[in-house]
Each structure stands twice: as structure tokens, then as C-alpha cells.
Amino acid sequence: MTSSTIGRVPIFQPGSLLDPYIKDNDALIEPAEDFTISINYIPHQLYTKYKSHYKAGEFNNNYFAILSQIGIGDVETPVLKAHYLSHIDEVSQDLETVWAENVAVVEDFLKNFSKNQKSERIYLSFSSFCQGLGSSSLEDVTGALREVIGYVGAAFPSLVPYTTLGKVALEGVNNIVKTILEPRFQPQIKTTTFAFYPTTKDEAVPIGEAPLQTGSYAFFFEPVELDNLWMDNKGLVSSTNGEEVSPYIVINIKKGIDLAPGQIEQNIATEVLETYDRLSGYPLTNKKKNTTYFEGLKELGKTIRIATAVERYFDLRTKGTSVSPAEAKRLEKLSAYLKETLGEDFP
Structure with a gap:
């Protein structure tokens, strides 16, 4: 088998790593289905093998960070999320639990894509590096990020100013965001990137495109031969011939949503605010009023959720009998949600 930087096994099922470009009809995420992407396992080796590359301990680079970028459809700038941050002296074992495990929670995924098929994809990357925090302490930074996580289920660095520790x-x-985004720091960063494309059981998968389907995926930071690699049900990858395994991160892609509906609403609002803040450079809310900000976040999220639900409801209803089984289920779910939210008189 040719070298790859990603391998897959059916979710939570131990076995030999499979080529992610092979379509498994039973695992495909159908149009209008929900899915969650989360980090499952990070080996200690991701730090130890590359610590000289990260310049760990040099220039005050005393903190090890892992960030992701997720882009859906034709987004110009993927959303940046922080998943792990710790002092290099504390990185002493495999990271089976990260404090921000959700990478993406997507409802009704096809409505997020543009009609330009070249843009129909889930772009996903993970980056690891070492970093200095300046005058901020580790407790300050992780405390602020945890506060954001408590509200929206994922760490959005741009929202830290709105927290009590902002x-x-x-x-x-x-400093963390600057390192991941500025080209001059790229030589000190290790990144692995991949893209998934939506397809159906009846469609052929274009050459070189990986179908979006459930599974446990190992994202390697170096090209590997998948033939001799095995993943257990915890996410530990080993070699059947005793060779050293390249550093990797294991993610799970599974159907359904792991977060409560209230958190999903806030998550939607957060992405809107984060994008607005990034593009305009002017925050929508008063950074000094944290309670007001997060209450506003909830309300905006609820408004956005209702508006998008109404739009999607009528979009699917106009299809009539041509809706797929998954879309029919989505239409039924939207109808129940909108009747509960807007009243039984909703058409």
C-alpha cells in the first residue's frame, strides 16, 4: 500500500488501519444527518519526538499546545480551536483525555455546503507546537479557555476577552494564535491536514477524494504504510512488525450530536460572533460585561437556530416526494422543533 497520512477503522472497533478513500456504505453520513468530530487519543510521542523541532524550552517556549482548524464548505478562514495546553514538564504520558475534545458538531451537514461542488468538503487540520505565554500564566489561559468551553462546548481563543480572566x-x-497564523513561525509547527467530501450510496467517489463517513481516524504527522498498523479500541496505534509508529492524533467521527440543544444554540452564535469579530475587528458586545455577553450569546444562538430551521424546513418541504429518507427525517424533526418553539399553528 502506498504511503498515507491517515488511516481509518470502524468506530470503536479494533483492527488494521484501512484506506480512508474506500467507501463503506454502512458508515456514510447521509444528507441531512448530524455528526460530531472529537479528539480521542494523542500519544506522548507527538511531543517527545518533535520537541527540538518545536524549540521546546527555547525562547520561553515552555508550553505545549494542540490546536485544530475546521472548515465546512467554501469558508475562507477555518475556525480555530484550542484543545490542549500544558507546561512541557507536565507532558509525561499519552493524552487519552483532552479538555476540549469536540472539534466540530454539525447539524444537517449538507445545508452548510455551497452549490459549487469543488467547495463541498470538510477541511480539518491539527497543529502542535511549543509556545511562550508572556505575562499570562498557564492557569490564566486555561481558566479562560475552560470558561468558554463551559458555555459553547469548544475553545474559541477569540472569545477569551469576554471571560472573567480575559x-x-x-x-x-x-501569542498562541499569532504562532499558528503567522508564516514566520510555521517552521516550528507540526501540522497534519485532511479533507472529507460528502457522497451517497449511489454515487461513485471521485478519485483522490475521501468520503465523509463514521470511523476512528488516525491523523499521522508523517507518511506511513498502513498495512502493518493496528488500532485498539482506545485509539492506541501499534505496528505488527515491531517498528516505531509515527506520531499521530486519533479522532472519532460519529453520527448524532454529543452536546445538549442549548449548547448547540450557543455554539452557532459563537461561530457567528467569532467570524464577525475576526473580519470586522470590532466586537459586537461590551467585553467588560461578561454576564451580558454570554446571555446575549444564548439569545442570538436561539434566534439563529430558529431562522435557519425555518429556512431549511421550507427548503425541504418544496422538494415534495423527492426528499431522501434522511431528509424526510430531518423535515419531521424540524417540524416538531418549530411547532414547539413557534406554536402549533406553524404550517
Whole structure:
């Protein structure tokens, strides 16, 4: 088998790593289905093998960070999320639990794609590096990120200013974001990137495109031969011939949503605010009023959820009998949600 940087096994099922470009009809995520992407396992080797590359311990680079970028459809700038941050002296074992495990929670995924088929994809990348926090302490930064996680289910660094620790954590978070985004720091970063494309059981998979389907995926930071690699049900990858395994991150893609509906609403609002703040440079809310901000986040999220639900409801209803089984289920779910939210008189 040719070298690859990603391998797959059916979710939570131990076995030999499979080529992610092979379509498994039973695992496909159908149009209008929900799915969740989460980090499952990070080996200690991702730090130890590359620590000189990260310049760990040099230039105050005393903190090991793991970030992801997720883009759906034709987004110009993927959303940046922080998943792990710790002092290099504390990175002493495999990271079976990260404090921000959700990478993406997607409802009714096909409505997120543009009509330009070249843009119909899930772009996903993971980056690891070492970093200095300036005048911010580790406790300041992780405390602020955890506060954001408590509201929206994932760490959005741009929202740290709105937390109670915003001011003291801001320099540390800005240093992290600067490192991941500025080209001059790229030589000190290890990144692995992949894209998934939606397809159906009846469609052929274009050459070189990986179908979006459930599974446990190992994202390797170096090309590997999948033939001799095995993943157990915890996400540990080993070699059947005793060779060293390249550093990797294991993610799970599974159907359904792991977060409560209230958190999903806030998550939608957060992505809107994060994008607005990034593009305009002017925050929508008063950073000094944290309670007001997060209450506003919930309300905006609820409004966006209702508006998108109404739009999608009528979009599917106009299809009549041509809707797929998955779309029919989505239409039924939307109808129940909108009747509960807007009243039984909703058509």
C-alpha cells in the first residue's frame, strides 16, 4: 500500500488501519444527518519526538499546545480551536483525555455546503507546537479557555476577552494564535491536514477524494504504510512488525450530536460572533460585561437556530416526494422543533 497520512477503522472497533478513500456504505453520513468530530487519543510521542523541532524550552517556549482548524464548505478562514495546553514538564504520558475534545458538531451537514461542488468538503487540520505565554500564566489561559468551553462546548481563543480572566489571559492567547497564523513561525509547527467530501450510496467517489463517513481516524504527522498498523479500541496505534509508529492524533467521527440543544444554540452564535469579530475587528458586545455577553450569546444562538430551521424546513418541504429518507427525517424533526418553539399553528 502506498504511503498515507491517515488511516481509518470502524468506530470503536479494533483492527488494521484501512484506506480512508474506500467507501463503506454502512458508515456514510447521509444528507441531512448530524455528526460530531472529537479528539480521542494523542500519544506522548507527538511531543517527545518533535520537541527540538518545536524549540521546546527555547525562547520561553515552555508550553505545549494542540490546536485544530475546521472548515465546512467554501469558508475562507477555518475556525480555530484550542484543545490542549500544558507546561512541557507536565507532558509525561499519552493524552487519552483532552479538555476540549469536540472539534466540530454539525447539524444537517449538507445545508452548510455551497452549490459549487469543488467547495463541498470538510477541511480539518491539527497543529502542535511549543509556545511562550508572556505575562499570562498557564492557569490564566486555561481558566479562560475552560470558561468558554463551559458555555459553547469548544475553545474559541477569540472569545477569551469576554471571560472573567480575559484581561490577564489575553497576552498568552494572542501569542498562541499569532504562532499558528503567522508564516514566520510555521517552521516550528507540526501540522497534519485532511479533507472529507460528502457522497451517497449511489454515487461513485471521485478519485483522490475521501468520503465523509463514521470511523476512528488516525491523523499521522508523517507518511506511513498502513498495512502493518493496528488500532485498539482506545485509539492506541501499534505496528505488527515491531517498528516505531509515527506520531499521530486519533479522532472519532460519529453520527448524532454529543452536546445538549442549548449548547448547540450557543455554539452557532459563537461561530457567528467569532467570524464577525475576526473580519470586522470590532466586537459586537461590551467585553467588560461578561454576564451580558454570554446571555446575549444564548439569545442570538436561539434566534439563529430558529431562522435557519425555518429556512431549511421550507427548503425541504418544496422538494415534495423527492426528499431522501434522511431528509424526510430531518423535515419531521424540524417540524416538531418549530411547532414547539413557534406554536402549533406553524404550517
